[in-house]
């Protein structure tokens with residue numbers, strides 16, 4: 233199942249793996265000992281990158297600067313960005329390989345916070361003002377789709393409205409659970425522009441600068457990171473946005489967001505889960521060999537061996553399907569249903585596997601001295617964020633019933 237990576241991606245994988253081991257692993261104890269706090273974390277990733285990367289601890293700014301420099305100097309930082317935007321052009325396969333390796337450490341090697349949904353959709357002016365500075369890590373973004381009454385059914389239930397007034401769009405509404413909203417330089421916000429059409433041509437994506445008059449935030453405290461708020465309710469009160477700040481075509485903002493979610497929030501959850509679980513399994517194997525009860529290492533007990541093999545099976549199966557789906561995406565295939573399957577497995581299998589890892593570690597697994605408890609939170613969240621497991625099953629069922637997806641091999 234490991235065979236078949238093109239030589240350049242095999243080399244990239246090995247380079248990232250070595251850097252993560254040499255540069256990130258040694259910083260983990262310091263990172264875990266210093267929970268991230270409001271207003272701290274100078275130099276750390278911001279915006280959606282901050283909130284979704286499991287940024288639970290802190291490092292001195294010099295350490296983040298060093299990691300950023302290493303990532304940029306080696307070309308890892310932008311390896312997945314298309315070449316015409318200054319990146320390495322590794323495509324989706326390269327992106328999942330990068331993403332898996334960086335998730336092996338709780339201290340993540342920083343990568344470009346580029347909003348991939350802008351690629352191909354941004355105007356030349358928007359590329360200059362937002363996209364290119366984001367590729368370089370100078371600007372960070374957040375993504376605003378969810379609303380208090382529109383989570384699993386955003387297209388059908390979205391209430392945020394944008395109405396043309398002269399040359400400007402005027403936005404009113406409330407978004408919620410928006411990751412990294414306050415530290416983002418701009419927020420990509422979906423709003424209804426045609427209530428009749430809604431998700432079929434009636435939702436538009438807007439670029440809203442942060443700060444902007446009428447934009448305010450309320451914090452949402454989550455168990456994932458009790459010491460620092462990373463999700464926010466975003467209040468949009470008569471925000472005026474010039475027409476030049478529409479991303480893509482008017483009415484096409486829902487499709488644009490969904491296309492991006494297939495890649496960012498579904499496919500990449502597969503690589504995130506395999507990265508976390510691969511490292512966690514490695515740690516659990518070492519621990520099981522060392523921990524002695526009743527005169528024998530716990531590794532000698534079948535109860536422990538079966539938990540280790542269960543995790544191994546989840547990793548190998550999920551990695552294989554994530555890579556296959558990435559290859560098919562790179563070949564231009566429609567992988568919406570397959571990406572939902574990956575997202576489903578990342579959440580459901582990721583959670584059940586990290587639970588087994590925690591069990592193998594006993595009480596030590598629950599301490600915050602190890603990354604296990606943090607990974608538990610992140611993988612439990614993967615059953616909800618980016619569309620719940622139930623909604624992804626619904627997407628898969630629709631694909632099966634209308635014959636859009638093949639399972640014959």
Ligand SMILES: Cc1cc2nc3c(=O)[nH]c(=O)nc-3n(C[C@H](O)[C@H](O)[C@H](O)COP(=O)(O)OP(=O)(O)OC[C@H]3O[C@@H](n4cnc5c(N)ncnc54)[C@H](O)[C@@H]3O)c2cc1C
Pocket residue numbers: 280375376377378382383384385408409410411412454456463613616617618619620621622623626
């Ligand atoms: C940490 C975190 C970060 C997030 N970041 C962002 C972000 O950056 N941007 C953003 O826009 N959103 C973000 N979200 C929102 C996230 O995408 C939603 O929470 C998620 O899509 C679920 O929506 P909901 O919470 O409204 O649940 P609901 O839609 O209220 O669902 C409640 C329950 O009902 C089930 N359910 C709903 N409909 C059906 C159905 N038809 N059939 C069967 N079961 C159903 C669901 O599966 C779930 O179990 C974030 C959420 C969290 C917790």
